[in-house]
Amino acid sequence: MGLITIAHQLYYGWGMIEFMRILMASFFFIFGSFKIINLSGFAEAYHMYDLISQRFYFYGYIYPFLELALGFAYLFEWYLFAVNIITFLLMLISAIGVFKELAKGKHIACACLGAVFKVPMTYVTLAEDLIMAAMAFIMLFTIHS
Numbered sequence: 220m221g222l223i224t225i226a227h228q229l230y231y232g233w234g235m236i237e238f239m240r241i242l243m244a245s246f247f248f249i250f251g252s253f254k255i256i257n258l259s260g261f262a263e264a265y266h267m268y269d270l271i272s273q274r275f276y277f278y279g280y281i282y283p284f285l286e287l288a289l290g291f292a293y294l295f296e297w298y299l300f301a302v303n304i305i306t307f308l309l310m311l312i313s314a315i316g317v318f319k320e321l322a323k324g325k326h327i328a329c330a331c332l333g334a335v336f337k338v339p340m341t342y343v344t345l346a347e348d349l350i351m352a353a354m355a356f357i358m359l360f361t362i363h364s
Contacts, residue, residue, distance in 0.1 A: 236357075236358060236361050239354040239357065239358060240293050240296070240299075240358065241293070241294075242354070243289075243290075243293045243306065243351065243354060243355070244290045244291075244293035244294040245290070246290075246351065247286040247287065247289045247290030247293065248287065248290040248294075250286060251283045251284070251285075251286030251287040251290060252283075252287070254282070254283035254286065254330070255283045255284075255287075258280060258283065259280075261279060261282075261283060261330050262276070262277075262279030262280050263279070264327075264328050264329075264330035265279040265282065265330040266279050267320070267327050267328075267330075268316045268317060268319070268320040268327060268330075268340065269282075269312075269313060269316045269330075270312055270313075270315060270316040270319075271312060273316075285309075289302060289305065289306055299358065300359065303355040303356070303358045303359045304355075304359065306351065306352070306355035307352050307355040307356050307359065310348045310349070310351040310352035310355065311348075311352045313348045314345055314348035314349050314352060317340060317344050317345045317348060318345055320340060321340065321341075321342060321345060326339060326340075327339070327340050328340065329341070329344050
């Protein structure tokens with residue numbers, strides 16, 4: 220993700236908003252792709268902590284494609300105002316679910332890289348969600364398309 224973003228910045232010039240947009244596009248592409256590799260495994264793992272997936276199990280099957288759609292929207296600058304609202308809400312909801320599980324002291328697998336890699340959910344997962352939510356929030360007030 221970082222290399223993609225840096226390469227883009229070197230070619231097109233440096234800018235904080237552009238940096239965030241490309242970082243988020245690459246984040247959603249990479250993480251969404253890993254989730255699709257084993258879609259049912261992802262949905263099962265995601266259901267353990269995501270608030271929406273706990274209520275609507277099928278959401279775990281939709282979420283990776285939603286991430287890919289957000290990645291395309293950020294990359295091609297499609298409807299960025301709406302995309303930033305959606306991203307802000309999704310990341311905030313995800314952060315709440317992650318926080319609730321971490322606060323319980325449970326040791327569960329993070330579904331962030333799908334079911335391909337078995338990584339434990341930690342406060343890094345929470346930080347990633349909150350950073351993504353913060354970037355979307357900042358871009359809400361700087362991008363008006």
